[in-house]
Amino acid sequence: MKNINLTIYRPDDWHVHLREGELLNAVINSTARFNGRCIAMPNLENPITTTKNCLDYKNNILKKVKVSYFEPLIPCYLTDNIDINDFKNGIKNNIFFGAKLYPVNATTNSKKGVTAIDKIFPSLEVLSTYNKPLLIHGEKIGKNINIFDREKYFIDDELKKIISFFPNLKIVLEHVSTKYGADFVNQTKNLAATITPHHMILTKKDVFNDEINCHNYCMPVVKEQKDLRSLREYACSGNESFFIGTDSAPHQIIYKQNDGNLKPGIFSAPCSLELYAQIFDEENSLQNLERFSSLNGPKFYGMTHNKDKITLIKKEWKLEEFTTYKDIKIKNFYSDKYLKWQILN
Ligand code: DOR
Ligand code: ZN
Secondary structure (H helix, E strand, C coil), X not given: CCCCEEEEECCCEEEECCCCHHHXXXXXHHHHCCCCXXXXXXXXXXXXXXXXXXXXXXXXXXXXXXXXXXXXECCEECCCCCCHHHHHHHHHCCCCCCEEECECCCCCCCCCCECCHHHHHHHHHHHHHCCCCEEECCCCCCCCCCHHHHHHHHHHHHHHHHHHHCCCCCEEECCCCXXXXXXXXXXXXXXXXXXXXXXXXXXXXXXXXXXXXXXXXXXXCCCCHHHHHHHHHHHHHCCCCEEECCCECCCCHHHHCCCCCCCCCECCHHHHHHHHXXXXXXXXXXXXXXXXXXXXXXXXXXXXXXXXXXXXXXXXXXXXXXXXXXXXXXXXXXXXXXXEEEEEC
8 A cells, every 4th residue: 555645844833841951851852853943831930031031941942952943932921020121122122932921820830920911911012012922821710710611711801801902912822722712713813823632632531530630631621522623623624823832741750640739731742743644634634734734823923934844654653651861751642542644754
């Protein structure tokens, strides 16, 4: 039988956690092995809130990368009391790649996140003026909001408010996880979304069953079949408002399995593009993979797409169960199943 190949412009990863220190060493090449650019999320233990931190972090990442085509882009982590002059300088001079809004306590390292949307209006004004993007972790946390409804509440109570005050601001609803959210993105000008592989593979029964499966636990949590279907349909349609963003978020297994303190995050970088190819193949939409992985993101961000190409081949393989480095051990997503696609080197 003839092998099926697919050649596409080099992709980018518009949402990934590269971490720092030895963890950065352990994971960086899983992302740099084929991506041209990535947005490296700023939710480090000491979040990236200043131009100095941002430049240092970028240098740290680049020091570890073995390939020449890879560029990390880093958004500023917004807080209630950011130094607005430093922020403006970072935005104007392209030190920050826009800014990231984490609602306080929404996810990993978000305790310095934003407590009320109007506290960041001065920063949003700067972004809007310089036509730079706002990236959003779109979940509203509240005593009376159940974990599956957080995205809807964020859209209705916060996102609509941001859009009404800043209609020209370019916004990305990161890791959209619901049909409600994806439909809203589809209908709204200047708003796009990234979609992870895991939100197109898992549903809540894969996390919450007799026991909680901590390896499938992430934020936003995966939802219902109807949500998974909707995300697959938008991604696979080639719709320009949706693009790649793995949200690959490694945690060491010793912390991940610590019951009292569930760490959200799925480490998919070692097989992310391979999984997207598999999903597009299952949906008979391989012809649209390149738009999703390599064209829609740069277009939304006003950048050119990468000029070189990579080739995928349809061939089964299995990933190692763990990524290891020195005494670090991280569980690889999808390592218990056969992957259907490979990247040709
Ligand atoms: O699952 C997640 N993990 N979602 C996030 O928003 C953050 C991430 C992390 O940094 O661990
Ligand atoms: Zn993330």
